[in-house]
Amino acid sequence: MGAATALVSARGTANVPVSDIADAAGVSRQLVYLHFGDRDNLLLEAALDLARRELTEPWQDSPGEAFGRERALAVARHFCAHQGFYRAMFATASAFALNRVVTELLAPLRRDALLARFGDALPARTADDLAVFVTGGGTALMSAWLVSGEDPLDPEAMADRLEAVGRLLADALAAAAG
Secondary structure, X not given: OHHHHHHHHHHOOOOOOHHHHHHHHOOOHHHHHHHHOOHXXXXXXXXXXXXXXXXXXXXXXXXXXXXXXHHHHHHHHHHHHOHHHHHHHHOOOOHHHHHHXXXXXXXXXXXXXXXXXXXXXXXXXXXXXXXXXXXXXHHHHHHHHHHHOOOOOOHHXXXXXXXXXXXXXXXXXXXXXO
16 A cells, blocks of 8 residues: 555556556555455555544544644645645546545544534434535545645645634534534
């Protein structure tokens, strides 16, 4: 997965031959196919691995901290640090699948954060739906920023944007919870 991420980042395209990825990883092409099925699945797994290690695992033990400036900046910095990889992924037919798998990975964390912050005032089903809605929308916003944003990308400015949306949502939920 590391070889796939590095090659996609360096080449600026997700259309990297499996043989090149296998060579860079020091494995056979057949092994890549055996483990991942095809290049698209490999690249999605590489994206999930990045997100899991850098976005999910550090926040699992503190879901209440998944709101606010620090979290928004961590997310923006993650996508910026891997800009070449994510930009290539979001600019291909894999964009929908990438949004879906990242949403599936991060939505439970967002759900836990919502429940930690709003407790019983937010029904569990609504927390589930809102988590998917917010996470999917956030991933789409990241995609637009990575693909269409001005270089160099400014993670601080994106964190401000994410925080503004999060604050608006939190204020609306707090008002609705009464």
